[in-house]
Amino acid sequence: MENYTHITGDTLIRLGFRPGKWFKEAIEYINANQLNEEEMRIYLAPYEPKPIIPLNTEGVPFAVNIRAEDEVETSNMESVIASMKEIVKTPTVVGGAIMPDACPTGPIGTIPVGGVVVTKNAIHPGMHSADICCSVLLTDFGKADPKAVLDAAHAVTHFGPGGRDRNTQFRFPSELLEAFEQNEYLKDPQMIQTARAHLGTQGDGNHFLFVGISKQTGNTMMITHHGSRGVGARLFDKGMKIAERFRKEISPDTLKQNAWIPFDTEEGEIYWDALQVLRSWTKANHEVIHDAAAEKLGIAVENRFWNEHNFVFRKGDLFYHAKGATPLDEAFMPDITGPRLIPLNMSEPVLIVEGETTASNLGFAPHGAGRNLSRTQHRKSKGEQTIESVFEEETEGLDVRFFSNEIDITELPSAYKNASAVRNQMEEFGLGTVIDEVMPYGCIMAGDWEKNAPWKVKRRQKQATKMK
Incomplete structure (x- = not known):
């Protein structure tokens, strides 16, 4: 069982940990107490990185409850739909809809006014x-x-x-x-x-x-x-x-x-x-x-x-x-x-x-x-x-x-x-x-x-x- 006589941030990164503010305190504690590999793993358990959740590149379906009445509305609606297509790639999203009063706000991928987005076990402040x-x-x-x-x-x-x-x-x-x-x-x-x-x-x-x-x-x-x-x-x-x-x-x-x-x-x-x-x-x-x-x-x-x-x-x-x-x-x-x-x-x-x-x-x-x-x-x-x-x-x-x-x-x-x-x-x-x-x-x-x-x-x- 290996003793880590002197570890650095690179040591933690090689072990699969993502850099964070906690690195400094952890490095000081491990070095001061000369923890062996098992002891260090126990100490570092709370900091184990959570698995990365990828985007759903295919997205999920959403309802389009809107019909363009003229050229201006067509451009508006296209922007709204483009944003929704990006939003529904978010891993938590399970459904969505846009209403007849929908209009874009913010960059592509921002929920439009008149938008509804359904997510599972997640609150999205934005x-x-x-x-x-x-x-x-x-x-x-x-x-x-x-x-x-x-x-x-x-x-x-x-x-x-x-x-x-x-x-x-x-x-x-x-x-x-x-x-x-x-x-x-x-x-x-x-x-x-x-x-x-x-x-x-x-x-x-x-x-x-x-x-x-x-x-x-x-x-x-x-x-x-x-x-x-x-x-x-x-x-x-x-x-x-x-x-x-x-x-x-x-x-x-x-x-x-x-x-x-x-x-x-x-x-x-x-x-x-x-x-x-x-x-x-x-x-x-x-x-x-x-x-x-x-x-x-x-x-x-x-x-x-x-x-x-x-x-x-x-x-x-x-x-x-x-x-x-x-x-x-x-x-x-x-x-x-x-x-x-x-x-x-x-x-x-x-x-x-x-x-x-x-x-x-x-x-x-x-x-x-x-x-x-x-x-x-x-x-x-x-x-x-x-x-x-x-x-x-x-x-x-x-x-x-x-x-x-x-x-x-x-x-x-x-x-x-x-x-x-x-x-x-x-x-x-x-x-x-x-x-x-x-x-x-x-x-x-x-x-x-x-x-x-x-x-x-x-x-x-x-x-x-x-x-x-």
Whole structure:
């Protein structure tokens, strides 16, 4: 039996170990204690490299629930399909689907908006993205005046970057605080501070507050759309770092954006629990805004239902990653009893839907209308038209407000896919049945808050000074 009188990193590499931070401590211990081969093997057992998991080069089948309507959509769809073909080579993937609102985001191999990816015993943070639990909540305000509801909501909501100051923060529920403090990935003070400040905020981008009238009942309904804000982004960053550590160790050929956390590890269980806490926080984030509007109006709400469309759903050892896809299957949301919500654009109704799981929809429907053009491309498509003329043309008859008081034309109806086409394809591919529609009265969005961001104002002032 050999005694290793002096080992180096090369010795460990020759024995089949992959370099790591633990090398230094192990080398010092083995040399100091003059371990023989058997003793060294026992000592090194916890560091035995896990077998490399290769890519599934053939990929697995995925359902294509989308049909291109024109050349732009054809290019869009081809990019989405190309990305999915790379994603389904990931070793954990067992299925997938794309929805009619699908559009590419990020490099090839990144889950598209409107994509569903099913994996076995694995959570992929990159497949739920930084906007964890982006979701929609509807409150039925009965026969309340829609303008009064929109005015009340405008007075209590918060759009734009950052959170609320201490004077306008909502009470942080004690049970949520306890849940944060009990989770390893959520308990740090900065995470909790962000959760406090961002409660009751809606962010920017395509997030909105919509007021409309039920086609079926004539009641006024308010719908909010946003996710877990800064606290979700922080958890996402942690999740991606954990997944990357596993990727380097067990599947280095997997694309970085598709790295995963094995569920049957301590890290996987903690991360899954953190996602559930974020889900509860996000629902509360919607509810405090709706409750504050109702309180300001002095009326009782008649009904309320909610669903996320950017999350990871679980069935046994299968994890369904939905990047902008509405869950229809009751198994995904056992605590939800109402129908689901699919917003289209500010000039179109919000659809209230139900549906059954099929082999092609995997238990999901679209989450909206999606985009064919990037924001920059959409701006260019308007040519010489002024922002004001585009706004007037596309919002005629609606009470559309931007919280920053700056119009964002990349959130107007023409920025999105044709709503009728999305609805037709929902029917064509069996992606849910519309049981009611909330006809638009008006909405609030963040608007182009960056136009007058402090750093831009400062830059403009500096440029003006130089020109004098």
